[in-house]
Amino acid sequence: MATILLLLLLLALPPPSAVALNSEGLALLAFKAAATDDPFSALSRWSESDPDPCRWPGVTCANASSASPAQPHVIGVAVAGKNISGYIPSELGSLLFLRRLNLHGNRLAGAIPAALSNASSLHSLYLYGNRLTGGLPVALCDLPRLQNLDVSGNALSGELPLDLRNCRSLQRLVLARNAFAGELPAGIWPEMPSLQQLDLSSNAFNGSIPPDLGELPRLAGTLNLSHNRFSGVVPPELGRLPATVTLDLRFNNLSGAIPQTGSLASQGPTAFLNNPGLCGFPLQVPCRAVPPPTQSPRPPATTTPLPSTASDRHQPIKTSLIALISVADAAGVALVGVILVYVYWKVKDRKESRGDDGDSSKSGLCRCMLWRHGGSGDSSDTSSDGDDNDASGGGGDGKYNGGSEGELVAIDRGFRVELDELLRSSAYVLGKGGKGIVYKVVVANGTTPVAVRRLGGGGGGGADRCKEFAAEARAVGRARHPNVVRLRAYYWSADEKLVVTDFVGNGNLATALRGEHTVPHH
Template sequence: MEFYGFVWALMILGFWSSDRRSTCTALTPDGLSLLTFKAAVSSDPADALSEWSEDDEDPCRWPGISCANISGTPRVVGVAVSGKNLSGYIPSELGTLLYLRRLNLHSNRLSGHIPSELFNATSLHSLFLYDNNLSGSIPPSLCDLPRLQNLDLSKNSIAGTIPLDLRHCRQLQRLLLAKNHLYGEIPAGIWPDMASLSQLDLSSNQFNGSIPTDIGELGSLSGTLNLSHNHFSGEIPSSLGRLPADVSLDLRFNNLSGEIPQTGSLSNQGPTAFLNNPLLCGFPLQNPCQDDAAPAPPGRQIPSPTTDATPEKRGLRPGLIILISIADAVGVALIGLIAVYVYWRVKDQDNACSCTGRSKLGGEGKVGICGCWRAGIGSEEEESDKGEGGGGEGDLVAIDKGFVFELDELLRASAYVLGKSGLGIVYKVVLGNGIPVAVRRLGEGGAQRYKEFSAEAQAIGRVKHPNIVRLRAYYWANDEKLLITDFISNGNLATALRGRAGQASLSWTLRLKIMKGAARGLAHLHECNPRKFVHGDVKPSNILLDVDYNAYISDFGLIRLISIAGNEVSSSSSGGFMGGALPVTKPAPLDRPNPYRAPEARSPNARPSQKSDIYSFGLVLFEMVTGKSPEFSSPSTPSTSSAGVDGIPELVRWVRRCFDEAKPLSEILDPVLLRELHAKKEVLGVFHVALSCTETDPEARPRMKTVSEILDRIGGA
C-alpha cells in the first residue's frame, strides 16, 4: 500500500508540474522577453513592474506596455517605464521584440552598456534612455535601425567618440547626446547625409577640435543647435550662416576665436549665443576685433613729410577751410536754436500757460487759458526744472503726439471700474470725442522719483506694435499717479478660454490667431526696440482681445512703474487689466505663487528674463491646446501645488509624459477642440513649439522671434 501511495503522489506531482509548465509557456514570446527586463531590474522602489506576471496570457495589460494586433496576434509595440528609479541593466533580450516601436526608460538609474543586440528590434523609431547611469560607447550598430527617428541618450555616462557610421541614420530627426563624456573631434562627412535632422544637442561633453563646416548643411534644423560647454576651438565656420533663419545657436563655454561671421542666420544671433569664448570678437559681442594694420617694427621710424628749404607762401589747406565753414554753420544754427527757445519761454510766461499742460489734479476748470497742451511738448525742459519729487503740482504728459486731450476732460469724463488687483484699480473713461481709454490708478505712493518714472513711461510709450497695448499718457503728482492706455474691449484670454456666459469656447482657428498675435507682440518687445524689454508676467490674463480676437500684450513694464512710484506690488498679483474690459475682481491671495513663472524665476530674488518670458508663453500655449491650467494635477500625480520641488509645473510634466508614452491626441487635447481634429498637424506643431519653450535649461529655449516665425508658418498666415 505504501508503494501505491508513493506512486500516486508522484503522479499528482507530475500532473501539477505539467500543468505549471503549460501555464508558464502560455505567456507570449514578447511577454517572456519583457520578463527578462524585470529580472534584470535589481531595485523597483515604486513597484512599477509588480504586475508583470508570468501567469498572464500576454503582456498587453501590464503597466507601461502598449500592444497592437498584428496578423491576429497581440505584439508589443511600446515600452514606457520612465521616472520609476529602477536600478539594474538593459538586457539584450529586448532586441527580440521585433515590432517594438518606442522604448522609453528615461529618468531611472539603469547602468551598464547599451547592448548592441537591442538594435535587432528593427521596428524601433524612438529610443529614450536619457537621465540614467548608462556607460560604454555609442553602439556602432545603432544605425542598423532603418526607422530610427528619435534618439535621446543625454544625461548618462556614455564615453568615446562620435562614430562615422552615424551618417547612416538618414531618418533621424532628433539626436540628443548632451551631458555625457564624449570626446575627440567630430568627424566630417556625417551631417550632409542626415537630411531629416531637426534637433541636435551635443552640449556638455568634451569634444575638441574645430566645428565641422558641414553642420551648416543641416537644412531641416529648427529650435536650438546646442554645442555649448565643450572644448571646440578655431573660428566659427561661416557655413553655419546657411542654417535656417529660425535656428538659435548655443556656442557658449568653448575656446572659439576670431571674428564672428556676419552671414545668413549667424547675423541674427544674440550675444548669449557666443558668451564665454574669450577669444571671440565682433558683433553682437562687446569685444571689438583688432585692426588688421600691424604696428611698425621697433627701431623703424616712420618718415616725416619732406619740407622745402626754400621759403614759400602757403595758403590755408582745403581741409582746414572745410572745418572752419562747418564750425561757422554750427555756430549760426546754435544761436538760432537759442533764440527760438528764449522766444517760446517768454511767450509761455506772457500767456500764463504751460504747454506741457501742468495743472493741479482736482483743480478748477481747464488746464489754462490758452488750452495749448499737446503731446510731449516741453516735457524735457519741465523735467529738468523739477526735483526728484516732481513738485506739488501734477503733470499730465502725453507720449503719443497724435493723442490730444486736456486734463479736465479726463477728470470730468464718466468712468466705471473695470477691475482691481495688486497692481491698482483700472477705470474705463470715455473722452469727449467718444474715444474710450483705460486709466490705471497707481495710488498715492511714497517715494517721489519723477524723473525715473517719466523716463520709464516714455520708454514704454515708444513701443508701438499692432499686438501691444499702447501707453498713451501718464499723470504724476505727489498724491496721485495715473497711466492712460488704449481700451481693448473684449476681455482677456483667460476669460475667453473658460467661456463667457452665453458664448461658446474659442475655436481652434481663433486660438491659433491669438497665439500668433501674442507671439508677434512679445517678440517685438524682446527684439525690435532699443531697450530689449522683458515682460516678466506673461499669462493669459495679460493677453487682451478685441472684438475680432486680435491679441494685445498688456502690462509690460507695469510692475517697474509701480515700484518706482513707491507702492508695494504683490508677487502674486493677477494683473491683466491694463486696457482690458474685465469685471471687478478681488486681488489674488498674497501667498499664492504665479503658476506661469519659469522654474528659474520662482526664487524670491530671481530677476525675470526674456528666457523666462518664453517659458511662460510656452505654458500659455499648453493651456490653449489642452484646456488645462499650469495648476492642473494629473491623476497619477495628485497635488494642490502648481509646481514640484524643481519648479516645473505639473502641466508640463504631464504633456511631456503623454508624448513620451505616445498617448492618443484625443487624451491630451482640449475636449472642445476634438471636433476640429482635421487640424491635427497644426495642433501637433503648436505642441512642439510649446515643448521647446518649456525646456528646463533656459538657454535651450528658442528666441521669441523664432517662436513667432514658426507659429506664423502653422496653418498659413
C-alpha cells in the same frame, strides 16, 4: 472502476506547457530580473504564469505580423519615471516587433547594450535621465527605422563615432548633459538629411564647429551647442540653416566677428553670450580694427653701386624742396590747431546743454526699476539707491549679456513668464526696422506667444532716461482698447532694451483696423 475514471480525467486535462509564457514575455522577464530595486512595484505584475505579456503594465501589443493566424506582438515598452535600479539586458533586442522603448527617469546603470540593434522595428529609444555609462553604440545606427534617440542626462563618454552617419533616418538626436568629448566629426551631418533636432549641449566637446552643420535642411527649433569647449570662429555656413532655427552657442570659447550671413543675421544676442572672444552684431561688443601688416624692409640691391664723387656726397638741397617741406609743416600745425579748437567748443557746448545734470548720466546702468515681476501697472514709483543687486529681485535672474541690474518688469498681472524662460524660448524673426528687430517668442511653459521688440542702442542714457522709459511703459500698459496691442512687460539694462507685447497674427495693423480678413502668407 473509480480509479480508471480518475485516470481518464487527468489525461483529458491540458499539459502545463500549453500555458507557458511566450518568448517575448521571457525577454521582458529578463529586464525584471535585471532590476535590483523597484520601489514602486512597477514590475510586480509581470508574471511567468501568463501566456503572453500583453496585459502587463507598461507593455503594448498589436497584431504586427501578417502571419496566419495573427497573434499580438509586443510593440511598446514604457516603464518610465519609476526609479528602477539595475541595468538594461541584451535580451530586449530579441523583441523583433518592438517600436518604442521608453525607460527614462530611472536609475539604470551600465552600458547601452549593442544587442538592441537586433530589434529591427525600433524607431524610438528614450533612455534619458538614468546613470548609463560607456560610449554611444554605433550598432544603433544599424536600426533601419530609428528616428528618435534621446540619451541625455546620463554619464556617457567618449567621442562621437564616424559611423553615426549611418543613422540616415534619425530625426531627433539628443546627447545633452553627458560627458562626451573630443572634436565633432566633420562629414557626417550631410549624411543625416532627416535630422530635425540636434542637442549636444553640456558636454566637453572641443575644437572648431564643423561648417557642414549648416547642411541640415530639415533642422527646426534650436541647434544647441552650448556649454561646451568649442573654439575658433562661428562658421558662416551656419547661415544656410532655415530661418526658423534658433542657435544656442553660449558658454564656449568662440572668437572673432559674428558673420552676418543668411539666418545668422536674424539671431538674437542670447545665441552668442559668454563667448569672451566674440564681437559684432547682435552683441554690444565692437570688433577692433586689425592693423595692416607691416612691410618688411626690402633687401639691399645686389648690384654694385657706382662710385660717387665728393661733389655728389655734399650736393646741397634744392630751394624748391625746402619750400615744399616748410609749407607741409605749416599745414600740419594748422590742422592740429583747428581740431583742438573744434574739440574745445564741442565739449563746452555739451556741458552748457547738460547744465548741472551732467554727472547724472555717468551712472551707466539704470537703477529705477519701478515694479517687481508680477506687479501691476498701477504701482507707485519706487527707486533704489542701494546695492545694484537689489534691483534684480523678483523678476528674472537679471543675467542678460552682463547687465546685472536688468530686470524683466511685468506691466500686466497675467504675464507670468520669468526672464530665464523668455531668453531660452524659441524665437522667430518677424521683421527688422529702424526701431530694432521684432521676434515672435514661443515660451516653453505653454504661454500664448508674445512679440518681443529688441530696441537698438542698449539701455544707456542715465537714470533720467530710465525713469522716462518706465513712465512711458506704464502709460502704454494702462491703455485698454481693441485696436491697441497690450503691453505685457519691458526689460532695461546696460546692454538691452526689450518691449514685450501680445502677438497678433494673420495680417498687419492696417487690415486689423479695417476689419479685413486676410489669408496668412506661407
